[in-house]
Amino acid sequence: xxxxxxxxxxxxxxxGGLEVIEKTSLPFPQQKPDEVIVKIVYGGVNTIDTxxxxxxxxxxxxxxxxxxxxxxxxxxxxxxxIILNDKWYQLRKYKIxxxxxxxxxxxxxxxxxxxxxxxxxxxxxxxxxxxxxTLSHALTVVTTMTxxxxxxxDDIIFIHTVAGGLGLLFTAYAKSRGATVIGTTSxxxxxxxxxxxxxxxxxxxTQEDTVKRTLEITNGEGVxxxxxxxxxxxxxxxxxxxxxKGTLVAIGNASGPPGPISPLKLxxxxxxxxxxRQALISTSLIARVPNRLFSMGxxxxxxxxxxxxxxxxxxxxxxxxxxxxxxxxxxFTAEGVQEAQREITTPGGKLAGKILIKIADA
Numbered sequence: 001x002x003x004x005x006x007x008x009x010x011x012x013x014x015x016g017g018l019e020v021i022e023k024t025s026l027p028f029p030q031q032k033p034d035e036v037i038v039k040i041v042y043g044g045v046n047t048i049d050t051x052x053x054x055x056x057x058x059x060x061x062x063x064x065x066x067x068x069x070x071x072x073x074x075x076x077x078x079x080x081x082i083i084l085n086d087k088w089y090q091l092r093k094y095k096i097x098x099x100x101x102x103x104x105x106x107x108x109x110x111x112x113x114x115x116x117x118x119x120x121x122x123x124x125x126x127x128x129x130x131x132x133x134t135l136s137h138a139l140t141v142v143t144t145m146t147x148x149x150x151x152x153x154d155d156i157i158f159i160h161t162v163a164g165g166l167g168l169l170f171t172a173y174a175k176s177r178g179a180t181v182i183g184t185t186s187x188x189x190x191x192x193x194x195x196x197x198x199x200x201x202x203x204x205x206t207q208e209d210t211v212k213r214t215l216e217i218t219n220g221e222g223v224x225x226x227x228x229x230x231x232x233x234x235x236x237x238x239x240x241x242x243x244x245k246g247t248l249v250a251i252g253n254a255s256g257p258p259g260p261i262s263p264l265k266l267x268x269x270x271x272x273x274x275x276x277r278q279a280l281i282s283t284s285l286i287a288r289v290p291n292r293l294f295s296m297g298x299x300x301x302x303x304x305x306x307x308x309x310x311x312x313x314x315x316x317x318x319x320x321x322x323x324x325x326x327x328x329x330x331x332f333t334a335e336g337v338q339e340a341q342r343e344i345t346t347p348g349g350k351l352a353g354k355i356l357i358k359i360a361d362a
Contacts, residue, residue: 001075003028003037009109010337010357011063015055018338024063029113033080036119038100042132043108043357044069045330045340047229047254052105053341056257059105066337067108071122071131073362074098078116088303092121099128101135108337110360117303120310123318128362130317130324133165133354138313138322140251141169143299145177148249148274149225153178158214158223158241160230161254162199163190165325165354170227171197172321182217184210190352197323210234214241222246222269232256233347239265247272254345325353332359 007028012020031037049066051057074096083089094100099122102114122131145151157174161167162183171181175198184205185191191202203213215222222243228234229252236258238248248271250258266273276299300306316322328343330336340355 003075003111007110008332009065010067010332010334011065012053012059013063015053015059018053018341020053021066021334021338021341023332023334026063026065026109029109029111031076031079031113032115034078034083034115035113036074036078036094036100036116037076037111037113038070038072038102038119039075039111040070040072040102040107040109040359041128041362042071042329043067043332043359044071044132044134044136045337045344045355045357046136047252047344048136050341050345051253056253065106065109067357068105069101069103069132069136070107070112070359071099071101071128071134072112072359073128074100074119075111076113083116088307089116091307092116092119094119094121099124099126099131101131103135103139108332108357108359117306123314126317129326129329129356132356133324133326134313134317134322137166137169137324137354138316139300139309140166141173142309142312142316144227144249144251144276145170145173147299148251148276149227149247149272151177151179151225155179155224156218157181158226158238159183159199160226160228160234161185162194162202163352164229165327166229166251168194168197168325168353169322171199172323173316174198176321182214182223186347193325193352211237211240218243225249227251230254232258235259239269239271242269242271244269245271247274250275255347326356327353329356329358332357 006025009026011024101120101122104114104118151174157179159167159170163185174181181199182201183199184203186206194202201217203210222241225247226238227249228238231253233255330340
């Protein structure tokens with residue numbers, strides 16, 4: 001197959017506000033022997049995109065292609081015979097023309113070349129729209145609700161922004177394990193959406209006191225675990241809604257990173273605090289693979305872990321447990337990506353599901 005000499009991509013020339021996002025022409029990506037070339041069709045927008053743009057997470061050099069998640073079609077396979085004969089590679093059953101989702105900084109481009117470990121085959125019956133909105137959120141859910149806090153039958157779980165794309169999947173997965181789910185959202189319409197995914201109690205944080213209402217629901221005991229992707233605005237209150245020996249899983253910084261706390265903050269109720277690494281890799285790997293971040297995090301590092309959790313996601317999709325709700329699709333322009341990032345970070349906004357960028361036709 002012949003490829004173009006240049007591609008279009010959405011990039012940032014430096015860190016800063018939304019105005020630094022631009023669309024540029026770049027050379028066609030050079031394929032390394034262990035890499036898969038993918039023609040990208042849809043990009044999935046995530047809050048972490050804004051962290052890179054603002055400089056909260058490091059970028060090695062500029063211009064940097066934005067986006068950490070996308071879906072598309074395989075157009076070239078690795079050339080390294082050792083890779084092609086690897087057991088874990090063969091288990092993924094890659095094929096030219098196969099549908100895949102990719103994970104790694106630099107996804108919002110017409111073509112990408114990623115290491116095979118960051119390219120996940122998707123079921124043939126799954127649309128590329130849904131595939132683009134699946135990988136980051138679904139893998140975050142199945143790993144953190146197993147490894148950060150292992151959600152069990154009769155647990156009471158608290159989920160911030162329960163009607164967002166991540167919150168809806170957290171809700172469905174927790175319910176599948178027999179837990180009771182309490183969540184927060186901003187409007188009655190979003191509350192109804194969250195309840196349709198199984199949420200038992202939805203608190204309108206714009207109208208109710210979240211801590212007071214949670215303690216009422218739990219008869220003063222609090223919850224077993226909190227999954228908090230909001231960050232600064234909700235972090236300290238999380239300690240008040242946790243029960244003795246509860247666990248706080250801090251999974252994001254949508255409102256900004258929380259301030260430092262003393263370990264003594266945990267001692268009043270013998271609490272546990274985790275900040276799992278989801279879409280970042282070590283600085284040594286950043287240096288070895290410039291301009292890219294190729295990992296779903298420390299819970300998916302070995303081939304065995306990647307296979308186990310990707311199969312868990314695939315099964316959840318096939319069974320209908322994970323229903324990916326697409327709430328907005330923006331064009332493949334600088335303005336489109338700016339609007340998408342504005343929507344995903346607007347407190348109390350219309351966001352209720354996953355935001356996509358339409359990059360190309362299949």
